Amino acid sequence: MTQLSTQEDAPSTSGWQFWIDRGGTFTDLVAHRPDGSLVTHKLLSENPRQYPDAAIQGIRDLLGVAAGEELPAEVIEAVKMGTTVATNALLERQGEPTLLAVTRGFGDALRIGYQTRPDLFTLDIELPEMLYSEVLEIDERIGARGELVTPLDPARAREGLQDAYDRGLRTLAILFMHGYRYPDHELQVAALAREIGYTQISVSSRVSPLMKLVSRGDTTVVDAYLSPILRRYIDRVEGELQGMKESGGRLMFMQSNGGLTDAHTFQGKDAILSGPAGGVVGMVRTAEAAGFERLIGFDMGGTSTDVSHYAGEYERAFETEVAGVRLRAPMMQIHTVAAGGGSILQFDGSRYRVGP
Template identity: 50%
Template sequence: MTQSTFRFSIDRGGTFTDVYAEVPGKPEFRVVKLLSEDPQNYPDAPREGIRRILEEVTGKAFPKESFSAAAVEWIRMGTTVATNALLERKGARTALVITQGFRDLLQIGNQTRPKLFDLEIRKLDLLYEQVIEVEERVRLLQKKEAEGNREKAEDTRLEIIEGTTGEQFVVLAKPDLDVIRPKLQGVYDSGIRALAVVFTHAYAVPDHEQWLGELAREIGFTQISLSHEVMPMVKMVARGDTTTVDAYLTPHIRNYLDSFRAGFSDGLESSQLLFMQSDGGLTGADHFKGSNAILSGPAGGVVGYARTTSIKNFNRQLPIIGFDMGGTSTDVSRYGTDYELTHETETAGVRIQAPQMH
């Protein structure tokens, strides 16, 4: 069946943006390369690339400020918006809500010293401005002590529950929302709208985080990242860092998406908008968030050359080395026969526990 609408694939880098378009009704394509930031000539580089190609192919005028995307079937984009915001520390103002006694946990980290003999250690700025400690605590029960502790719990009226992992936990303290409310209100009044909530065993007992999230929404916070939703894993440091990254970057991504959509008079209602994630997969714009966007641009490059140099097309036997050189940075990668993923990395001094190209 003949294609009747345009299809756009876009790589938005830190310096340049490349727009590739499949032209409807013809076995050909168009490519536009332009500066990612040129506010004197256009408000948004990907949208400007789309506009230029539509004008060139259709011969019709499309205004720079806003135009219809009725002729666009889908847009797929890899972007370094999140990466650059993390590197330059230009994300949203964020507060950390954490179990009492762990306020310095993410700052201390895992105590690794990658530059053991460096005489001048420079620590990057934290992603969060304020910390609220919450008196909540659950403790994991070992199998051997579970039954004995259940009897003890009945005597002391402690609550024993089964976590989502099937393990037994004793609830030592539940968060007092009446105590927490004025603290959250103070953070909100200071202008902060993003929260990262990290409780010790939330990966298996998410109730306490959920209660706090509901309270934060009542107060008016617009970005609430709960660790059991962002990355429900045991390791609290990596889970906490990933949740903080999500809270810090997601509003920045949302602002970019809103700005991008606003440039289309129809809001892209009839066009599919997908973004490349750090693991090399595509996701809808509404699900594109900070914790899975760090390597959006580089991952797209790996998928691109892996597909275009496939064994099926070239009957090759050896791995391929990819060299993705942009105006801001260069990414070097290797592809054998499968994509290699890692689930814990460090980017810009921040540990991230999420699937990423490795």
Template identity: 70%
Template sequence: FDRQIVLPELLYAEVIEADERVGAYGEVVRALDEAALRRQLQAAFDAGLRAVAIVFMHGWRYTAHERTAARIARDIGFTQVSASHETSPLMKFVSRGDTTVVDAYLSPILRRYVDQVAAEMPGVRLLFMQSSGGLAEAHAFRGKDAILSGPAGGIVGMARTAEQAGHGRVIGFDMGGTSTDVSHYAGDYERAFETQVAGVRVRAPMMSIHTVAAGGGSILHFDGARMRVGPDSAGANPGPACYRRGGPLTVTDANVMLGTIRAKYFPAVFGPHADQPIDEEVVRVRFAALAARITHESGRPQTPEGVAEGYVDIAVQAMAGAIKRISVARGYDVTRYTLQCFGGAGAQHACRVADALGMQSVLIHPLAGVLSAYGMGLADQTVMLERSVEAVLDAEAV
């Protein structure tokens, strides 16, 4: 039992209960009280709210009441009106409502960004990446479709560049600063149609991606008995200890300690004034202190290099385990696949991860560090529509 429950942060500030009900077969059980709804929405608008999500029972199929409520909200002046029959016209009230709330929450932020970009580039046709792996026109780009658009670009880039290099079956290994995204490709994109993102359920087409909390910025822990990597991250600020901003030891620092990362190959952009090289000395000092502590508390002699090696091995096993969940656990033989590594930290661990999985081939594209952005340029413009169909399953219906 958790004695200190931390409740999730809600995406909405207020709930309005509309006096209406439409039955499962379209019969109006209770007509929508438009006057009462207008008063409630006006009060919310006067309180400073500008976005509204509308979801009614059976509204995915019988849309009249949702359309009326949306019209009232727009008449009052709400700048973002998301109705469930437009955002997620599918059965299941709760997931339809969750998706509509996400869309109402994200779309105003997204719209401001899109409008700003459009204002800076007049006359230019703008296309934006969606979580489904396709591009959308600016006017059709919605919040619910943008949640995993960055990683989706990575999968498109991975698949297209792998095919160009003659690799038809690839495991994507996208390692960044906070986490690692892994994906499977064998000729067709794999998509999930209901996903939980940051604890919020979203029902929208998204590239199938498995994420593990192991990245270049994952913090190294020792609790007196065991070594642990992550799940917390040092981020970009303060960043790893070698960034000269007083950050904690991370996977990146372990690679500095092992010589995988060498200061002479990096520009002098670190420190408070972004004008110093990577600090190798502080990494050596910090790992020496950590090795001494582990030696004292465990009774087993440890060297700084051995400790760094151990932490990297822990991270590698976590990432290899994630790949097994999307491949071996589903019946795929990873030894017949190519491991394609990208992201800022992917290439550092490519061979270790491949060895842990028994993979014989590793592909690192020249643009591996920016492959997600490159993949957006390779993506096709697509429109994906969903709807629930109630029909007898026979040849004619199919």
């Protein structure tokens, strides 16, 4: 743990504030003490023999709370965190098994996608693995002008949802034609799913209320696939910080677009670049304080390296592809290389390889 000098312009607060970057290899914390001084701490993100969660352990270390003792969360004013929980789940395909409910006839729309060919002359094309586990086609359709083409059959929809639920699926992504503009059928099916007992229901008209079925569907599936993982992590952190919530403290998470949001509104689709986005914001604020306005960011962690650019305003992308998954949500424009400080360079006899 490294003590930093007290900032003269850092105001005192009524409680501790913790600013946390939970990366793939290390978790870094900056603590703002009630007297205005700052202190930093670094520890491994994964060390199950020593602690279940690095962020909570870091807070314990900085507060001087021993293992097994109750965390005095009432002295904490705020915890603000960027995390790679969703990123790692997406990269490793460790999200929640998801059912995709879609207008009949469009069950393979997301698999077909846009028929793009990034490598035009490649003969052996490997399609990315789809995130959803099963597809349920539902008899319904509302036309582009709002006309009822096929009425929704609630009984048959319930039967299909119940059948998937009985097979163990608890996460649902709902995607209907023109649902972004006419969401009535989507909302009816969502209500049926809640009655059955689905614990995560992502509705395209709320997750990504924009035209284009494929990108809207991809984003909705990502949200359904990752949100339960995020929710379990957030619940675990909140459980340790229960006293903070009761005393008016806030738990907030960094979104891919560079903004903070309350833990209860943090969604899977907005969490993909949670950690790297915080690095970009920190880079800009630090450089501006030093008098620089044109920046190239180079953020090397233990697992990957993130490169970004700034010339007076944050650069964001609204449609992007991450780990083979198309996504439509505002994100910082960040280029990631899968090599970091923990990467190993080796020679296999014919060429150099970087890994693992």
